[in-house]
Amino acid sequence: MRKIAVGLAAVLLVSGCTGTGTPPPKRAPTRPAVTQAPPAPTWRLATLPELVGPTSALWDVVSVDATHAWAVGAESYSPEKPDDTGKPLILQRDGTGWTRAALPPLAWHGGFNLVAAESPTNVWAVGNQAAPSPEDQVAHVLRYDGTAWREVPFPQGTKGFSLWTGLTVVGGHAWLVGNNGSEVLIEQWDGRSWRSHRSPAECRTGGTSFGGMPNFCTFTAVKAFAPNDIWAAGNGAWKGFKGPLLFHFDGSGWRSVRVGIDNQETAFNALAGRSSAELWAVGEHGLAVRGGGTSFEVVPDAPDGPQPDVAMDPAGQPWVTKTSTAPSAELFTRGAGGWVGTPAPQPPDAIGMSLNAIAATEGSPLMFAVGSADLPTTPRYVRAVLLEYAPLRLPDPSRL
Numbered sequence: 202m203r204k205i206a207v208g209l210a211a212v213l214l215v216s217g218c219t220g221t222g223t224p225p226p227k228r229a230p231t232r233p234a235v236t237q238a239p240p241a242p243t244w245r246l247a248t249l250p251e252l253v254g255p256t257s258a259l260w261d262v263v264s265v266d267a268t269h270a271w272a273v274g275a276e277s278y279s280p281e282k283p284d285d286t287g288k289p290l291i292l293q294r295d296g297t298g299w300t301r302a303a304l305p306p307l308a309w310h311g312g313f314n315l316v317a318a319e320s321p322t323n324v325w326a327v328g329n330q331a332a333p334s335p336e337d338q339v340a341h342v343l344r345y346d347g348t349a350w351r352e353v354p355f356p357q358g359t360k361g362f363s364l365w366t367g368l369t370v371v372g373g374h375a376w377l378v379g380n381n382g383s384e385v386l387i388e389q390w391d392g393r394s395w396r397s398h399r400s401p402a403e404c405r406t407g408g409t410s411f412g413g414m415p416n417f418c419t420f421t422a423v424k425a426f427a428p429n430d431i432w433a434a435g436n437g438a439w440k441g442f443k444g445p446l447l448f449h450f451d452g453s454g455w456r457s458v459r460v461g462i463d464n465q466e467t468a469f470n471a472l473a474g475r476s477s478a479e480l481w482a483v484g485e486h487g488l489a490v491r492g493g494g495t496s497f498e499v500v501p502d503a504p505d506g507p508q509p510d511v512a513m514d515p516a517g518q519p520w521v522t523k524t525s526t527a528p529s530a531e532l533f534t535r536g537a538g539g540w541v542g543t544p545a546p547q548p549p550d551a552i553g554m555s556l557n558a559i560a561a562t563e564g565s566p567l568m569f570a571v572g573s574a575d576l577p578t579t580p581r582y583v584r585a586v587l588l589e590y591a592p593l594r595l596p597d598p599s600r601l
Contacts, residue, residue: 240592242566244532246546247587249292250301253277255578257290257585259571260314264562268296269321271345272571272587273328275312280580284333287311289341291326291350292587299587304350309341315377319370322347327368327377340365342377356395367433371425378433383417387455401448401457403439410438418457420448422472424480428452434482436468445469445484447497449477460490460497471510473519473561481519483511489521502540504533512561512568520590522556522570530554532570532588545588548574554586567591 259274271293278287287310291302313328324345332338340363342355363386365379375390385400399405404418418437425431429452437446437457444465447458460482467488474480478493489503489511506523513519514534523531523542530545547554551574559570568590573583 242568242590242592244543244546244570244588244590246548247299247569247589249299249585249587252290252585253288254584255279255582256573258312258573258583259290259292259557259585259587260312261316261558262560262569262571262587263316263318263324264294264560264567264569265318265321266562267565267567268294269318270294270560270562270569271302271316271318271324271326272299272569273313273316273326274571274585275328276585278312280582284331285310287331289313289328290585291316291343302345302350304343305352307341307352309339311338311341313343315365315368317368317370317375319373323370323373325368325370325375326350327365329365338363342375344375353390366419366421367423369423369425369431371431372428374428376423376425376431378420378423380419383415385418385420387420398450398455401455403442403457404437406439408440410440411443414438416440418446418448419468421468421470424472424474426474426477430477432472432474432477432480434469434472445482445488445490447472447480447482458495460492461499462488462490470508473511473513475513475515475517475563479513479517481511481513483509483519483521485509489519491519500535504531504540504542508557510557510559512559514561514566514568515564520559520561520568522559522572524555524572528553528575530556530572532556532559545570548584548586550577551575551584551586552577555583556588 253276256278257276259272262272264270274290275287276290289312292299293302309330311329311331313326315327318324326343330339342353343350344353363381367378369376377388379386387398389396410416416439419435420433421435423433431450433448444462469482469484472482481491483489487503487505489500490497504521504523510522521533531542533540533542553575556570556572561568570588574586576582
């Protein structure tokens with residue numbers, strides 16, 4: 202500032218202007234600074250690293266903050282050789298883009314279908330080894346500690362057909378749920394080994410329910426808020442009841458939680474929430490409930506599509522995926538006026554698209570959805586897709 206003031210005084214003396222006489226010429230008005238409100242988030246296709254064909258797909262996704270997210274699936278899979286093709290795939294996001302994660306040598310074909318994370322240094326992925334029959338499939342579990350992915354020994358799934366459907370992480374422990382026929386499977390990694398948990402008592406009573414069917418329960422999803430506050434979703438049937446159910450673990454055992462729906466052959470497929478007091482659970486045929494504890498409200502007119510998934514944004518609003526037989530997929534959110542759908546963007550060469558999972562980011566509008574796009578090939582192949590829900594980048598003010 203001092204240099205500017207001295208220079209200006211010298212100019213005035215040379216010109217004979219000492220504060221009287223002809224005033225200096227007026228300066229042009231200063232152009233006001235350009236200010237813009239942040240753009241509203243929108244769904245767009247993410248740029249992915251080149252994936253190996255003929256078929257690739259993403260099955261699950263998780264995000265822990267604005268710079269750490271993971272998506273899992275498989276590449277290099279051939280439908281003509283289902284038993285010995287398929288390379289397990291994990292993609293990671295560092296805040297600027299998606300890259301292929303470095304995995305340890307894996308001596309098996311197949312892919313990952315579940316991923317969950319507690320922090321950038323505690324991420325878990327679960328997948329299955331391809332096999333001639335479901336009974337021959339073997340489950341594999343990997344963990345990322347912020348430095349490298351390592352396989353965690355896992356005894357379950359080595360015998361019989363075990364379908365692992367849900368994964369969550371809390372307090373350094375991983376919880377994995379699934380089903381083996383009518384048997385509910387609940388496994389907890391306690392930091393050193395796996396520990397099996399018993400399902401709710403109603404799921405183990407034996408006997409028959411409606412139509413002579415054996416009593417059963419299914420666990421299809423799981424969400425942890427604390428070591429003594431874990432929820433699962435699914436359904437069940439026993440004498441006097443059949444319908445969708447939630448299940449809760451309080452640190453000592455699991456119990457079933459009814460949501461006000463009975464005598465229906467439906468199930469919850471997905472579960473999300475910011476706390477156990479504000480949960481959303483969704484299923485096929487437009488099934489949706491919200492609530493917490495033991496009080497739940499059935500939400501009407503939910504999107505009706507196969508295998509929906511749900512995530513909750515920071516404002517507490519749900520986002521639900523919908524895949525239909527039409528050549529497109531949609532994403533729905535619920536506002537004051539009800540459910541509002543948004544067509545999912547898809548690659549220009551795709552003739553259809555399926556969405557398998559959706560994930561929100563705590564404290565951020567950032568969300569992700571993953572699936573696969575149908576390609577115009579014979580036989581029909583698919584290619585992995587990943588959608589991002591985020592604000593577009595603001596233009597550079599210096600170029601305006």
